[in-house]
Every structure is written in structure tokens, then in C-alpha cells.
Amino acid sequence: MAQREQLSLHWEPAAVPAEPGLGCARGPSAHAVPGETGAGAVPSNPSSGTGCPHSALGNPPGSTHRAALPLPCPGQRLCGLVAAAAPARRSRPSSCAESVTPESVSPYVLYSFSSCSSWLPQRVPLRGNHWQSSLLELRTSLPVRAQPKKKKKVDVKKEQAQKERMKKKIKKLEKAAPELIPIEDFITPLKYSESNRVRSLPALSPEESERRVLLLKKWCVFKQKQDEAEKKAIKALVESQQEALQELRLESEELYQAAIRRDEGLLPFERDGPSYTPPLPGYDPPEGKCVDITKVYTQ
Amino acid sequence: MAALMAVARSRAGSGRRGARRERGGKMAGHCGAMAAPLRQRAAGRVRWVCSAAAPRPWRLFGAMCLLRLPRITQPLEKEEEEMAALMQQIELEKSHYSDHEIRKLEEEEQLKRRKESSYDEDEASGKTVIMAQDLEEKWEQKFLRFKAAPRITDADKSNDRRSLNRKLDSNLMLLVKQKIGNQELWLLPQAEWKPGETLRNTAERAMATFLGDHIQAKTLGNAPHGIYKYKFPKAIRTEDNVGAKVFFFKAFLQSSDLSQAKLKADYLWVTKKELGDYLNSEYLKKVNRFLLDL
Numbered sequence: 001m002a003q004r005e006q007l008s009l010h011w012e013p014a015a016v017p018a019e020p021g022l023g024c025a026r027g028p029s030a031h032a033v034p035g036e037t038g039a040g041a042v043p044s045n046p047s048s049g050t051g052c053p054h055s056a057l058g059n060p061p062g063s064t065h066r067a068a069l070p071l072p073c074p075g076q077r078l079c080g081l082v083a084a085a086a087p088a089r090r091s092r093p094s095s096c097a098e099s100v101t102p103e104s105v106s107p108y109v110l111y112s113f114s115s116c117s118s119w120l121p122q123r124v125p126l127r128g129n130h131w132q133s134s135l136l137e138l139r140t141s142l143p144v145r146a147q148p149k150k151k152k153k154v155d156v157k158k159e160q161a162q163k164e165r166m167k168k169k170i171k172k173l174e175k176a177a178p179e180l181i182p183i184e185d186f187i188t189p190l191k192y193s194e195s196n197r198v199r200s201l202p203a204l205s206p207e208e209s210e211r212r213v214l215l216l217k218k219w220c221v222f223k224q225k226q227d228e229a230e231k232k233a234i235k236a237l238v239e240s241q242q243e244a245l246q247e248l249r250l251e252s253e254e255l256y257q258a259a260i261r262r263d264e265g266l267l268p269f270e271r272d273g274p275s276y277t278p279p280l281p282g283y284d285p286p287e288g289k290c291v292d293i294t295k296v297y298t299q
Numbered sequence: 300m301a302a303l304m305a306v307a308r309s310r311a312g313s314g315r316r317g318a319r320r321e322r323g324g325k326m327a328g329h330c331g332a333m334a335a336p337l338r339q340r341a342a343g344r345v346r347w348v349c350s351a352a353a354p355r356p357w358r359l360f361g362a363m364c365l366l367r368l369p370r371i372t373q374p375l376e377k378e379e380e381e382m383a384a385l386m387q388q389i390e391l392e393k394s395h396y397s398d399h400e401i402r403k404l405e406e407e408e409q410l411k412r413r414k415e416s417s418y419d420e421d422e423a424s425g426k427t428v429i430m431a432q433d434l435e436e437k438w439e440q441k442f443l444r445f446k447a448a449p450r451i452t453d454a455d456k457s458n459d460r461r462s463l464n465r466k467l468d469s470n471l472m473l474l475v476k477q478k479i480g481n482q483e484l485w486l487l488p489q490a491e492w493k494p495g496e497t498l499r500n501t502a503e504r505a506m507a508t509f510l511g512d513h514i515q516a517k518t519l520g521n522a523p524h525g526i527y528k529y530k531f532p533k534a535i536r537t538e539d540n541v542g543a544k545v546f547f548f549k550a551f552l553q554s555s556d557l558s559q560a561k562l563k564a565d566y567l568w569v570t571k572k573e574l575g576d577y578l579n580s581e582y583l584k585k586v587n588r589f590l591l592d593l
Contacts, residue, residue, distance in 0.1 A: 192395055196396075196401070197395040197396045197401070198395060198396075199391075199392070199394065199395060199396060201391075201392060212385060215381055215382065215385055216385075218378055219378060219382045222376075222378045222379075229592075233591050233592060236588050236589075237524070237588070237589055237591070239588070240524060240525045240526075240585075240588040240589045241522060241523070241524050241525070241589070243525075243526060244522070244523040244524065244525050244526035244546055244547070245522060245523065247526045247528065247544060247546075248498070248523065248526075248546065251357060251359060251544065255359075255497060255498055258497040258498075258499075258521060259497070259498060259499070259521050259522045259523060260521070260522060261521050262521075263518075263520045263521050266517070266519065266520055269517070271368070271551075274368075274369050274370055274371050274372050274468070275370075275371060275372070276371060276372055276447075276450075277371060277447040277448050277449070277450055278370050278371055278448045278449075278450070278452070278467055279370075279448065280447065280448045281448070
């Protein structure tokens with residue numbers, strides 16, 4: 001798109017073939033350098049370049065475009081260009097017939113007239129247009145007949161369309177399901193499934209398997225009893241507390257309300273669990289650095 | 300039965316030693332609230348009792364059961380040990396060889412081949428190779444050199460009930476000797492309730508009086524865990540002073556260092572089983588209800 005901008009920019013002055021006379025200097029408004037992105041061209045030419053419908057010629061953007069292009073309304077384009085190139089300087093003329101005041105024409109516009117293809121230093125003033133009566137009138141009466149507003153609308157629309165397309169692409173990417181983070185623990189590295197890794201142990205004797213089964217059953221019963229005892233203890237705890245709260249309520253409603261209020265500082269309750277041996281007094285652990293090599297995945 | 304209860308509640312509810320007058324209105328309301336569902340049955344009777352009956356107030360006490368949590372794990376029971384061994388065996392059977400084990404096996408084979416074929420060892424490898432077996436022996440030596448702290452401490456052996464280092468695998472509770480009436484009794488530290496503070500504050504104050512201000516303990520919530528109610532002996536009992544209600548609170552001791560604590564009274568740290576040696580039976584019964592068996 002940007003290069004098309006430049007294309008149109010380039011095509012317009014190409015109505016005047018090989019226009020070195022206007023000065024080779026390339027202003028910031030018309031980056032005639034082919035292949036450059038339109039970003040540089042845009043600041044001073046916000047809606048320029050894209051608006052020329054006639055310039056949608058199949059020529060590839062690049063330095064190879066030449067001046068030999070039929071331009072049915074060169075004046076229009078020039079007008080538009082001039083108008084577009086100097087937005088800050090003046091308001092857009094409502095009709096193309098309006099003549100341009102000399103001081104309102106930006107010199108940069110004229111720089112853009114020079115053909116992009118010609119990199120030669122252009123010092124010879126040439127007559128840019130056929131309606132330019134004399135060479136000295138370079139920077140004066142350049143009729144601006146185009147409809148700058150129209151061009152800008154289309155420009156704006158095209159840019160908006162472009163932005164929407166980009167947004168749609170981004171949305172599509174976001175909608176795609178995020179890649180699942182692999183759980184490293186569940187992925188067995190291949191080297192551990194080799195055959196040489198299989199342990200060779202003697203088979204279980206029937207007595208051994210019998211013993212195991214009986215032990216598992218005993219364990220079930222043991223755990224069941226343990227669980228029942230725990231539940232009984234918890235029940236007794238709760239009962240005792242309920243009784244205490246009831247008695248407290250009988251005594252005073254105020255104290256009761258204070259007692260059943262939630263204790264915010266209690267949870268989260270953290271405590272290091274017991275170890276097998278108590279901590280050694282005066283133990284000096286060996287120095288070392290712990291480097292964490294866990295892989296962190298982001299979605 | 301319901302009517303009786305309503306009467307009893309209204310009587311108890313309207314009693315507040317030393318603060319009856321100012322809270323008369325509130326108590327009346329309280330009575331009303333308590334007896335509301337029963338109003339239909341005992342309407343006139345409730346109100347009459349509230350205003351005219353002599354209240355039987357109870358003195359309120361807040362007591363703190365300070366627990367030192369276990370520092371080491373409890374020993375495994377027989378079934379647990381057998382099960383642990385079985386689990387380990389099954390895990391071994393289901394596992395594959397690890398890198399270290401493979402290395403060990405290969406080196407054993409190499410040694411066997413060298414002995415059988417009996418070629419020069421210098422040919423095999425110019426450098427001295429550390430065998431996996433050597434590594435294992437080295438690790439074993441290192442482990443044996445480390446001496447962990449003993450699970451049964453000196454305090455255990457001497458049965459010094461005042462120290463906190465005893466019985467590291469169970470909960471220890473603080474008992475203090477307090478004077479109640481004319482008697483010196485072993486009790487959980489308690490203090491009388493003062494108007495203007497919650498019962499939890501009372502219990503914490505009781506703890507602070509016996510152990511000092513800088514005690515780090517986490518009280519488990521605002522609600523009491525247990526209650527012990529008793530009536531004063533007839534000699535002391537008056538209309539205004541029937542008995543006392545002791546509300547128990549539980550707290551976990553956070554800091555193990557109590558050197559700063561200046562205990563004024565006689566104190567003991569005992570386990571739940573040893574409580575019976577010091578507390579009288581009724582009190583003990585109530586206390587045991589809210590203590591877990593550890």
C-alpha cells in the first residue's frame with residue numbers, strides 16, 4: 001500500500017516526463033525512493049498518494065517506472081497532490097478551479113514532481129506542465145483542480161480498511177486455542193523405555209503374594225479405625241465448642257457476638273511440619289548455590 | 300419443659316454481676332429475644348421472672364490452653380511399618396534401572412570379564428576410573444559420619460516437666476498453679492473477665508500474666524473451645540455469686556524460645572495423658588473434650 005502511495009506520487013509528476021527542472025531535491029513529503037515504506041511519507045502527506053484512482057497501473061513499484069503514462073487529468077492529480085502535500089498550510093480548495101496562491105504552494109510538492117526514476121542532479125529548469133507559461137513561473141500559478149476532499153475520504157477509508165484487516169488477523173490469532181503447556185512429569189524420556197532398563201527380579205512366590213494381600217487388608221482396617229477415631233475427635237471438639245458458645249450466649253449476647261465473629265488473622269495459617277529428628281543446635285549447613293533449571297512455559 | 304427452659308434462660312440471662320442496672324434494659328430485651336419463640340406458651344411467666352426473680356450470676360473467667368506443637372514425627376506403628384516396607388518393595392519391582400544402576404552393572408561386568416580373561420589392566424584404560432561402587436561407599440561413609448540430634452532428649456530421660464524439650468512428638472500444654480478460693484490448684488492459666496474486653500482478650504491476658512508480654516502465640520479464633528461450670532461451695536455462695544464459668548481458648552505456641560518469660564508461679568508443660576496427674580476429674584473431663592489425642 002505504501003508503495004502504491006509512492007507510485008501515485010510518482011505517477012503524477014510523471015505526467016511531465018523527466019522533470020528535472022523542478023529540482024531534484026526530494027522533500028519529506030514525497031519519498032521518491034522506491035521500496036521505502038510509506039511510514040516516512042505519511043507524516044506530512046497524511047492522505048496523499050493513495051487517492052489517485054487512475055494511477056492503479058500494473059507497473060511494479062520500483063525505480064523502473066517511467067514517465068510515459070497517459071494521465072487523463074494530470075491537472076487534477078497535481079491539484080490533489082499539491083493540496084495533499086500542503087495540508088498544514090491551507091485548507092483544501094473546494095473546487096478544482098480555484099487557483100493556487102503562490103505562497104500557499106509548498107515547495108516540497110514541487111520536489112515531488114521530479115521524476116523518481118531520475119536520480120540525476122537536475123539543475124536545468126524545465127517547464128513542468130504545458131499550462132505553465134514560463135519557466136520563471138515555476139512556483140506560482142499551478143492550477144489545482146482536483147477534489148482534495150474526495151481523495152482524502154478514500155484514503156481514510158482505505159486506511160481504516162487496512163486497520164480493520166490487521167485487527168481481524170490479530171483476533172483470529174488470539175481466538176486460536178492456546179498451545180498446551182507440556183507436563184514434564186508425564187512425558188517419559190525415551191531413553192528410559194529401552195529394554196536393557198527392565199529390572200530382572202525373581203518372580204513372586206505364592207506365599208509372598210498371600211502375605212501381601214493379607215497385609216493390605218489389615219491396612220484397610222487399620223486406616224478405617226484411624227479415620228473413625230479422627231472423626232469422633234472432631235465431633236467431640238465441635239460439640240464442646242457449641243456447648244461453650246451456648247453458655248456464653250446465656251451469659252451475655254454481646255460477648256457471644258464478639259465470639260462468633262470471624263478471626264481474619266487466623267487464616268492462612270502456615271506452619272512447618274515436624275521432621276524425623278529435631279534440629280541440631282549450632283548446625284552449619286554447607287555452602288552452595290541452588291540453580292533453578294525448571295523450564296517455564298508461557299502460553 | 301420448654302417453659303422451664305424459658306424461665307431458666309431468662310433467669311440466667313438477666314444476671315450480670317455488677318452491671319445489672321445499666322444493662323437492665325438490654326437484658327430485658329435479651330430475655331425477650333431468647334424467649335420469643337416460647338412467648339406464646341409462657342408469655343406472662345417469662346416477663347414476670349425477668350423482672351422480679353433474683354438473678355444467679357456467674358463469674359466469667361477466660362482460660363488459655365497454650366499448646367506447644369510437636370517437633371518430630373511420631374513413631375510408626377507396627378502395621379504402618381509393614382505397609383511402608385511393602386510399598387517400597389512394590390515400587391522397586393515396578394521401576395526400571397536408573398543411570399547409576401546401569402553404570403554399576405556395566406562396571407561389574409567389566410570387572411568379571413577382566414578377571415576371566417585376565418588381560419592387563421593397563422590396556423583397558425590409562426586413567427583411574429571411579430567406580431559406581433566406590434561412590435556408593437563414599438556416600439555411605441559420609442552419612443554415617445553425620446550425627447543427628449536425638450529424638451529422645453535429655454529432658455525426656457530426666458522427666459523434667461518444666462522444660463519444653465520433652466516429648467517432642469506430642470503436644471505440650473501449660474499448667475500453672477493458681478489460688479482459687481483457699482485452694483492452690485493446678486489449672487490452665489485463667490483470669491477473670493473484666494467488662495470492656497472480649498473473652499479472648501481475657502484468655503490472652505491470663506497467658507501474658509504467667510508468661511510475660513512477649514509471648515508469640517496464635518489464638519485459634521474468637522470462639523471458646525470449651526467450658527467448665529462450677530458452683531461455689533455453699534459457704535461462699537450468695538445470691539449474686541453462684542458460681543463461675545471458665546471458658547477455654549486454644550493457642551499454638553509459635554516461638555520455641557521462652558527464656559524471656561518470667562514465670563511467677565509454678566508451671567508445668569504436660570501432655571494430654573499426664574493431665575490426669577494434676578487436674579481434678581470434672582475439670583479434666585471438660586478439658587479432654589477439646590484436646591486432640593496427640
